[in-house]
Amino acid sequence: MYTYDEHDRTFVAERVAQFRDQVKRRLLGELTEEQFKPLRLTNGLYLQLHAYMLRVAIPYGTLSSAQMRMLAHIARRYDRGYGHFTTRQNIQFNWIKLEDAADALDDLASVEMHALQTSGNCIRNTTADQWAGVAIDEIEDPRIWCEIIRQWSSLHPEFTFLPRKFKIAVTGSPNDRAAVRVHDIGLRLRRDEKGEVGFEVIVGGGLGRTPMIGKTIREFLPKRHLLSYLEAILRAYNLAGRRDNLYKARIKILVHEIGVEEMRRRVEAEWAAIRDGALDLPPQTIDAISRHFSPPAYEPQPAVDLAVERLRLESVSFARWLKTNVAPHREPGYAIVNLSLKPEGAPPGDASAAQMEAVADLALAHSHDEIRVSHEQNLVLPHVKRADLPTLWRKLAAIDLATPNLGLVSDIIACPGLDYCALANARSIPVAQRITRRFADLKRQHDIGELKIKISGCINACGHHHVGHIGILGVDKNGEEFYQITLGGDGTETTALGRIIGPAVSADDVVDAIETLVETYLQKRRPGERFVDTYRRVGDAPFKERLYAAA
């Protein structure tokens, strides 16, 4: 893992001290709220419906045990004992007091964490494949590049006041688990015809009010030029991105308005002027960062573990868990273990302090002290010996983190919605809870197969509803919560935006509607088809007929 150098430590410490003073001045009335608000947001502190919310950055979703234990401490000491893992692989604490915020940030700094650039019109936490460094389909570990981007973008003076927030995601695998085509910039590691590794650079993707799939602006960028090329894109955006209209300020609107050809021309022109300057990344710089992400010392393992195979036959629960929650690892005899933060009836992505502490212990015992957060709001233990799987499964089940539902109907992404969020129009979490209860039968869930439901409580689309196989968007209709349903969205390498199926349904009807859609799929599917495959083959009509015939 990356560990702070003196520069990192100093700037984080200085920022906490500065914020402590700003809070003090605000409490004394020396700063007005208008003056203070941008300062607290710069430090990740929002004011939501019921309280302040602190969003803590988890760079590219990677945590050590000590860091996870500190998150548990923050939850206990300063919050109400739980936290919420987000689609940016960050964590939010929902009940932080302003008067405690600087203390919490000091505690976080002691384990090399902070809340900088988790808000505001700057470059946000760069996200990555949660299986980075261990996935079998990976070309190279994307976290090396996320860390290089983190160092470049942290407190970047030129990009502190962009027209709007800016999000970058990196995948090192052809199978995209980081949703790179719906980011402001998506980077996909790939090989050119000579076998050299570089990036496909994608710009102008995004969700929100105007969802757009990102366009490839450059097919192949050699690695050493990454930062100069990113800087060229950011400059083109910073100069021409709209500042007159909040809803038209993201880079996706600029790319859409001027076209990808013109965007490419502007970026390439800027890049030509800076490509061999200070941002050039010589191999020794890349190597120095890469060393922080070297694989741990794996131990030779037997090819097949008989205890695992025996338990697979004996326990249907274990077999289900192996099927959905355990993924193959690039090191023989090891596995990637996904921890579901979506047990039946739970707010998606929430974890108690006790669960966080237990995960920290398990990571130390079974995963070389490493934990990942996924953008789908689950956790990952990335380096587990297959021989440890039975033991680990029992331990995870004891803390309710072994629900075998990864990628299934109850593995829902949901934004905090109107229960917490000052921007929301409708609640998201209760809808997610009701769906998980309706589909509580795990046998049925496994029979339905892969089905990604994503729920947002407003058009800002924090719940990624546009790329859900089934997307649910909460809307306010004359003071009542209604839910608009989209079908066919896809956040992977075959990115697609869902299409609205018809009029919004009421809060009372939304779970029945989802069940009707699932039943329609089960009737229409051919062997081996996932929900989204069937939808692509048969289109809207059968779903629409069933859904609205009933009404």
Place this chain on the structure above:
Amino acid sequence: MAKAAKSTLQIATANRLRDGAVVFLTVDGAWSTSLAEARVARTAADADHLIATCDRDAATVVVGPTLIAVTEHDGVIEPVDLRERIRANGLTIDTIAADAVRYL
């Protein structure tokens, strides 16, 4: 600057500066976390009075003070908007306790 809402009955609400808690302006001119203690403005003059107190307290006591529409039945006040009802009454979901591993 607090803004007046379009309704006959209004109360003033805000988040408390030091901890963010949802608070309501009371008859004593203080801020309480209890909706039941909120002072109800029934006339334009009442509303102006609430606004004046809001503006006074925005410096060091509360954040984002605003007037919201309420209904009153048998002396029980209830905000009109769902958003404000959730602010006043709290989360509509159960959350997990610090030492819990089950949501049930």
